[in-house]
Amino acid sequence: MLTAHIYHPHAHAALSDRLILTYEDRFLRRKVLVLASGGTILVDLPKTTSLDHGGVLVTTDGREIAIEAAVEPLLQVTGPDLPRLAWHVGNRHTPCQIETARLLIQPDHVIADMLVRLGARVDEVAEPFTPEGGAYGHGRTHGHDHSHGHGPHDQTHDHGHDH
The missing domain is CATH 2.60.260.20 (Urease metallochaperone UreE, N-terminal domain)
Structure with a gap:
């Protein structure tokens, strides 16, 4: 193996x-x-x-x-005030994939109900989920170091690409 x-x-x-x-x-x-x-x-x-x-x-x-x-069941959140909706999702420490015209979150009927009450449209979808990493580093990250942990002396190097 x-x-x-x-x-x-x-x-x-x-x-x-x-x-x-x-x-x-x-x-x-x-x-x-x-x-x-x-x-x-x-x-x-x-x-x-x-x-x-x-x-x-x-x-x-x-x-x-x-x-x-992997493709998994998610909730797609759309609405006229997406930044406000994203704030409410984040305020509940819910993993969230933030895109220009929508948010994706894991299924949660309590959060979905709150979002609908705030004027959002919430639809069930099945897609890959890559939420923002946030302060705790879980989920998609936009910046990272190149420390690769190859042994007792980690090697840091530049690959000549931008992030």
């Missing part, structure tokens, strides 16, 4: 397989998972990590496994 022990926020080599995981399943430290190819992999990270869509796990033999957000 393959074993992955390093997580990177982006690929450095050709990808050898994919892991398709829900938002909740992308929080892990040690677990056996099924790859898209049908094989299995033991993820054995030093600490609990939020695996972002687009990141990779590196196996002990150097292969890179792509992390993909």
Whole structure:
């Protein structure tokens, strides 16, 4: 069985397989998972990590496994005052994917009812979920360092790309 022990926020080599995981399943430290190819992999990270869509796990033999957000049931929130609606969602510490014309949140009838009372339209959808990382670093991140944890002396380097 393959074993992955390093997580990177982006690929450095050709990808050898994919892991398709829900938002909740992308929080892990040690677990056996099924790859898209049908094989299995033991993820054995030093600490609990939020695996972002687009990141990779590196196996002990150097292969890179792509992390993909799985399609899952969500609520699409739209309305004339999206910033206000986003504030109310964030005020309840609810993971939220913020887009120009909509918000995506996990199904929650209490939050949905509150949003409707605030003038939102709430619709059920099934899509990949990549919420904002926020102050606690869970979910999609827009900025990251390149510390890769290759051993006792972490290596930080520039790949020559912008984030």
